[in-house]
Amino acid sequence: MDLLGQYLINGLMLGTIYALVAVGFTLFFGVLDVIKFSHGDVLMVGAFTGFTAASAAGALGFHHPLAQLAATVVFALAGTALLGAVIAKWLILPLKNAPRLNILLATLMLGTALRESVRLFYPDGSNPKAFPSLLPTSAWQFGNFTLRADSAILVVTGIAVIVGLHLLINRTRLGLAIRAVAQDEETARTMGINYTLIVLVTFALGSSIAAVAGVMDGLYYNEINFGMGLLLGLIGFSAAIIGGLGNLYGAILGGFLFAALQMIGAVALPFASAYKDVFAFAVVIALMAWKPTGLIPERSSDRV
């Protein structure tokens, strides 16, 4: 029983990270009907920005973990928000009327460019970096189940971010504007909504949520590398697809579902745990065949 708790917290941790990535995919698709494949690499850039900020804060004499954590979060979020807005403004909006495939390809290439740039130009960028542990590491034992303070804080933060995003979309004027643009661009424009601004804000928002996932990943595994966004981006995208692209709750559901599939693949099935991703992605394919529009299909009225 207590081991079930351990699996549950492991799965929650992974699921939260996946859900945060998936939410970005679904936001972009909801607002502009685009699939932005550089999302995973934006996450990686966020993690590296945070890592640099933490090291810089340490070098400037701020040794308190909280100060370093604050620097990490602020710079990672601000940096990726800016990056997201820049990508939207100069890559995605100009291509808005081009075939969908072009945007997909352009962002895929941008992702590769970001990844290789970090590898080549970040000092010693091709090697993994040891992300500092900035959270308290005390642990509670419940029989066989160990809960570490840092894991608990990360899961709670991740869920809080998701809830916060939900409230932002559904309870604020900004959220109303995002939903309006998602539903109908023309009508939104005639209602006096600044279309370009809303698109930029949405991309900044989605990208900084990816940065949260990137920093969480760094804090949890204490390691980041230039290729970390590749698999996370793919998993996040799959999660958004099985949940129903364009639907916020679908993305969250998809993220947790994917984490659960990986856990089952590693633990409950008779073959080697190296095949857990094979298993998880195979189930995703099966799910897509069964429900092509996702588990929670997008209705045009409640898009985003």
Add this chain to the structure above:
Amino acid sequence: MKSILRFSVGAVLSAALAAMPLVGASAKDTVKIAFIGPLSGGTASIGVGGRNSTELAVRLRNADPKAKYTYELFAQDDECKPNVGVQAATKAAADRKVIGGVTHYCSAVAMSTVDIYHKFNLPVIVWGAVLPDITYANDYAEVHRVNGTMINQNQVAADFMTKQGYKTWVILHDTTDYGKGHNTYFSKYLTQDGGKILATFGVTSDQQDFTAELTKAKELKPDVIYFGGLTPLGVRIRQQMDKLGIKAQFQGASGIVSDAFIEGLDNKLAEGTLAFREGAPVEKLPGGQYFMKEYDKAKFDQGPDAYGPFAFAAANLLMDAIEKVGPDRKKVTAYLGKIENRDSIVGPITFDDHGQNSVAAITKYVIQDGKWVLWEDSEYGAGKRKLVGK
């Protein structure tokens, strides 16, 4: 066009004239030797240590007035990836000035490149990869190895661990040839010695999250968690064992014997980790003292790490051969095939029919206060500190 040509010819001539007094009266021919290893990626500290050690051997040889040739190092990065390694190997083998190579730390890379060396007749000496198949699964005269294989390593490891009184194991290994080899040999010798394996998990070589496997391991309550794989995964597994509150002894293979393993972890987490490596401990050999002294003098920005001495020994062996038979790949191969009981800083070297150094001393290591310490010299060996569960 003509004037440019005339100018450049003039420039070359004057440059050559200017260089003459530096070279001295007896201008030596330049011979290239290749070094290939992981200079980037998770195992880069081992690779850079190996390259520096090879470079040191080359520098020392060039400073020796008795040397017949001037040596030049042709260092290539294999990134510990077979596809990149194949490119690097082809590049080295296709360069006719390269007479021999000091090649590979990663077994998966070494496995995929042996065919190339054979095809191009390039004699190579492996300086770090431990998979037996690299030398034993082929009869290529070109391929030699100064370090031992994982067979001996795991035999000693199983024997040592059961003698410590440990009874049960959970094995994790990466699913490359390297990790699978460790799993095969360790499991074989462990079962012979009466140890019990509760579960075996194969993991991918770039896996990040091991919580599912480790939670399963936690349920089984093993005395020891064995990991057959390289440093980056070793660091992650040790870290995540702590996150899940697993109290078991952590035992690694030679793949985690590197400074990067300790740097990647808190001192507290690294402390007491056991690992086994083939080869006599360098610091115990007279030649080893000399190597460390020269290495310090050369002021590289990084230490030789665990396999640097092997690379140094391999480079010296290769240059000895070239001195003796001249810069000819086939003659060097023939010469290396006959090496017997040759002194080196890693102990005497004898190549068997497959080019494998058959003198295999195995060294036992434990991490104590942030350093890999010989078991016999450690406070653990002396009984002052205890391993987990003892």
